[in-house]
Amino acid sequence: MSGTKKVVLALTLVVLLGCGVWAGWRMAGSPPTYNGEDVDLVELYENPSSYDNSSADGAAAIMVNENLEKTAADNVVFSVVFNFRGYDTMGESFILIAAIAGSLVILRKSAHHGKKEEHSHEENV
Amino acid sequence: MKKTYKKTSIISRCASDLFLPLACVFGCYVVLHGSTSPGGGFQGGVLVASAILLVYLGYGGWGVKHSFNEHMLHSSETVAEIMYVVIALVGVFTGLNFCVNFVFAGQQVDTSILMNDAVGYHVMAGITCLLIMMLSVLEDDRDETTKDKEEDAA
Numbered sequence: 001m002s003g004t005k006k007v008v009l010a011l012t013l014v015v016l017l018g019c020g021v022w023a024g025w026r027m028a029g030s031p032p033t034y035n036g037e038d039v040d041l042v043e044l045y046e047n048p049s050s051y052d053n054s055s056a057d058g059a060a061a062i063m064v065n066e067n068l069e070k071t072a073a074d075n076v077v078f079s080v081v082f083n084f085r086g087y088d089t090m091g092e093s094f095i096l097i098a099a100i101a102g103s104l105v106i107l108r109k110s111a112h113h114g115k116k117e118e119h120s121h122e123e124n125v
Numbered sequence: 126m127k128k129t130y131k132k133t134s135i136i137s138r139c140a141s142d143l144f145l146p147l148a149c150v151f152g153c154y155v156v157l158h159g160s161t162s163p164g165g166g167f168q169g170g171v172l173v174a175s176a177i178l179l180v181y182l183g184y185g186g187w188g189v190k191h192s193f194n195e196h197m198l199h200s201s202e203t204v205a206e207i208m209y210v211v212i213a214l215v216g217v218f219t220g221l222n223f224c225v226n227f228v229f230a231g232q233q234v235d236t237s238i239l240m241n242d243a244v245g246y247h248v249m250a251g252i253t254c255l256l257i258m259m260l261s262v263l264e265d266d267r268d269e270t271t272k273d274k275e276e277d278a279a
Contacts, residue, residue: 071225073237078160082237086213086224089240093206093247100251104199107258 133185141183148176156245159238166241170248177256186264189257198254205247212239 044051063084064076073079081089152173159165181189216225216236224237 071237073160075161077163078165078237078241081165082240083224086237086240089244090209090213093209093244096248096251097202097206100199100202100255103255103258107262 133183138183141179145176145179145183148179149173152176152249156242156249159241159245166244167248170245171252173245173249174252174256177253177260181260186260189260193253193257195254195257198250198257202247202250202254205243205250209240209243209247212236212243 040051062070063080067073067076067079071079071083073083152169152171152175154169155162155164155172156166156169159169177189177193180192213224217223224240
């Protein structure tokens with residue numbers, strides 16, 4: 001690895017680390033979005049149809065109550081997967097690409113081995 | 126004589142001919158209706174990709190090798206990922222958030238439907254590529270074993 005490559009790598013890592021630390025510091029200073037005060041799990045489990053969710057707090061209440069105004073999608077699961085958690089879906093597809101590229105590398109090597117064996121066999125004959 | 130597919134039993138060939146279009150159409154239905162019904166891009170893509178197993182059952186490794194292009198599938202996977210990122214990034218360039226609905230504001234139509242289709246295309250190409258690789262490994266093993274048997278016989 002050459003010197004410039006090392007410098008670029010170190011700079012990238014420092015920038016990423018700085019962004020992470022700054023985001024963590026900001027998030028630690030901000031007020032909590034969910035403290036679970038108004039959630040009664042026993043009540044929700046026993047009478048799910050008559051559960052009052054108007055006073056619930058946090059991101060889950062925003063997703064359920066203001067879904068139509070925010071995303072104009074009539075399916076809450078769909079809007080969570082592709083709007084609220086779009087980054088998540090993108091990372092999921094990148095993981096799929098990485099997995100398929102890795103298995104491509106491994107399985108192609110075995111195919112080459114088979115061809116080599118064929119060649120050696122012909123030479124022996 | 127021209128080399129054709131290895132003779133499989135007529136029952137599996139007829140069954141694969143019958144169920145192949147059904148599997149493809151049902152998978153595309155699940156992808157396209159992902160916004161209003163259970164399912165979505167990933168599940169529908171896997172349903173379409175499972176059609177390659179029907180091809181393998183009916184026509185063997187020869188049929189799979191001659192009807193699918195593995196390199197094109199692997200690159201179209203990347204194309205689908207780029208489609209997803211571009212559609213999601215246009216929301217940023219219009220001054221809104223990432224992955225936000227920007228075209229049909231206030232209507233029941235969403236741009237995340239396009240992202241859903243991109244994910245369906247991506248999964249379809251990716252899982253098909255994976256299954257082709259696994260089936261090719263199976264075929265290689267079978268060839269080697271038959272060769273070994275021939276050598277033993279010789």
